[in-house]
Amino acid sequence: MRVLLSDLVSGLRSLSPKRFPYRRFALALLLGGIGGWLFVQARLPLPWMLGSMVFCTAAALLRAPIAAPGVIRPPMSVVIGVMLGAGFRPDLVAQLPNWLPTLIGLVLFMTACGLCCVTYFRRVAGFDTTTAFFAGMPGGLMEMVILGEEKGGDARIIALIHSARVLLVVMTLPFIVQWLEGVSLTGTRNAGPSLAQTPLFAELWLIGCGLAGVVVGHLLRLPAKFLLGPMLVSALVHFLGWSDSAPPFQVVNAAQLVLGVTVGCRFIGTSPNVILRVLLLSVGSTVVLLSLTFAFAWGVAQVSVYGHVPLILAYSPGGLAEMSLIALALHTEVAFVAAHHIIRVFLVMVGAGPLFGLIMGDRRKAKPEAEVKPAPAE
Numbered sequence: 001m002r003v004l005l006s007d008l009v010s011g012l013r014s015l016s017p018k019r020f021p022y023r024r025f026a027l028a029l030l031l032g033g034i035g036g037w038l039f040v041q042a043r044l045p046l047p048w049m050l051g052s053m054v055f056c057t058a059a060a061l062l063r064a065p066i067a068a069p070g071v072i073r074p075p076m077s078v079v080i081g082v083m084l085g086a087g088f089r090p091d092l093v094a095q096l097p098n099w100l101p102t103l104i105g106l107v108l109f110m111t112a113c114g115l116c117c118v119t120y121f122r123r124v125a126g127f128d129t130t131t132a133f134f135a136g137m138p139g140g141l142m143e144m145v146i147l148g149e150e151k152g153g154d155a156r157i158i159a160l161i162h163s164a165r166v167l168l169v170v171m172t173l174p175f176i177v178q179w180l181e182g183v184s185l186t187g188t189r190n191a192g193p194s195l196a197q198t199p200l201f202a203e204l205w206l207i208g209c210g211l212a213g214v215v216v217g218h219l220l221r222l223p224a225k226f227l228l229g230p231m232l233v234s235a236l237v238h239f240l241g242w243s244d245s246a247p248p249f250q251v252v253n254a255a256q257l258v259l260g261v262t263v264g265c266r267f268i269g270t271s272p273n274v275i276l277r278v279l280l281l282s283v284g285s286t287v288v289l290l291s292l293t294f295a296f297a298w299g300v301a302q303v304s305v306y307g308h309v310p311l312i313l314a315y316s317p318g319g320l321a322e323m324s325l326i327a328l329a330l331h332t333e334v335a336f337v338a339a340h341h342i343i344r345v346f347l348v349m350v351g352a353g354p355l356f357g358l359i360m361g362d363r364r365k366a367k368p369e370a371e372v373k374p375a376p377a378e
Contacts, residue, residue, distance in 0.1 A: 024067035031055045031066065032261040036253075049256035049325065050171055056264025057167065061272050068265035076258045077226040078210045083247040083255065084324050085209065085234025087334025090241050095336070098305045102314065105300035106340055109292060109315050110347060113138040116288050125281045127157065133356055135161040138289070138317040139341075139348040147353050151360075160275065163266040164282035169289065169318035170263070174326060176290065177309060195248040202245030209234040227320070228342070235335070247328075256325055263319075289317050306336070314340035 032052025039047030039054075059066050117136030121127045127135060134148030135158045144162060149155035210230045216222075217229020237243050267275050297311035304311075310333040313323050320341040327337040 020069060020071070021067045024065050025069065025072070027064070028056055028059070028066035028068050028261050028265055029257070031059050031064075032257050032264070036257055036260070048253045049260045049322065050174070052257050052260030053167060053171065053264045054260075056261050057267060058264075060264060060267040060270075061275060063272070066265060067268065068262045072258065073262060074226040076255060076262075078214060078230045079251060080255050080259075080325070081213060081227045081230030082206050082210045082234045083252065083328065084334060084338045085213075085231040085236075086206075086238050086245065086247060087328070087338065088235035088239045089244075089335070090239060092239060092335055099336070099339075101304045102300055102306060102311065102336075102340065103343065105296055105304075105311075106315060106344060107347070109296040110138055110344060112292050112296075113289055113317060116292065117285050120285055120288060121161070121281070124284065128153070129360075130356075131157055133359075134158050134352065136285075137348050137352050139345045144348070144352065147356075151356060156270070157278070160267070160270065160278040161282060161285075163263065164279050165286065165289070165317065166319045166322060167263055168279075168282055168286040169316055170322045170326075172286065172290065173312070173316055173318060173323075176294075177312060177326075180294075180308075195250045198245065198248050202243060205237065205243040205245055206234070206247070209237055231338070252325065252328060259319075259322060259325070263322075293317070306333070310336055313337045317344070320345060 032055055035051030035053075035055030036048035037051070039051030044050060056066060056068075114137055117138070118132050119136075121132035121136050122129065125132070130148060130151050130153035134144045134151070134153050137144050145155050145159045148158040213230025213233040214226060215229070216233055217225030217227075220229070222228045222232075293312060293316045296315055297308050300306075300311055301308050306314075309330065310327070313327050313330075313332075314337045316323055320338065323341055324334060324338045327334045
């Protein structure tokens, strides 16, 4: 608890005017809000997320004075975690046996994504083996950056590649789903009741889940504790039927706006030439990832009870929060989508390091043998 209180005090200190760039953050939110509003007017999918993401990415490329400090991420992660947990309803137990084929498909899908993307970044992009490996893993941005840097990879490139992956997948997937499946994701649809329609008792449940979840996430030492802790508590509350409250659509829109701003601002401080090169390289890897996503979703749909849309969202290697928000906007299998993304990120976090060590260990053993040259003939 001392560590948690220390983190809280540190976070409050970082909000002081001397440390927090309020003007740059306000400009980022303003640009994100304008982008979201324009996307709403154009009736584009997930307007508040995509609009803010596009405008802030463009602002970063143009070196505009914007910023989205890391301290704003935890509170937003708490909100998103509570929202995702609300999708775990009492009838979920009956659905769990149906997850077996989809989870097997997820493992096969991750293996295919890893092999294809690592090969792509090694052969096409020309990255070194370490950078290509951790850039090609399908998930876990911060974990892959930390592990990749520890193993000698280029942390900046790894971070940019994963940021670009989330950016491009989130920007393209809603349009593809709309086009292929005829599912409406236009800005006129609100995902949830109005804040004015939500009873005070229900709002208190959501707030309580968030506060208790932060403590639980810290005590259990969960990865992404500000997201998974509130999500676990909220899931338990809704699963046991203590509350059936749905998140107000204003909160969902605000979460999308801040998420879009933070993703776009990840490109701040990097040379526009580097960003453009990474984005161009990521277009190729995104085509590979989405092709595999649709192929596996179609294949698994043939042997499971789930349709193409939930499987596409569950397998798509976008961010956990971003893909879950899309599912929330569609009112489709939020718990199913969120759970599969948590499993994907967990498997990548747990397996990437040992797998890299195994591969590099085999290469080190094989290298001396490969370098042995026959003695010249006398």
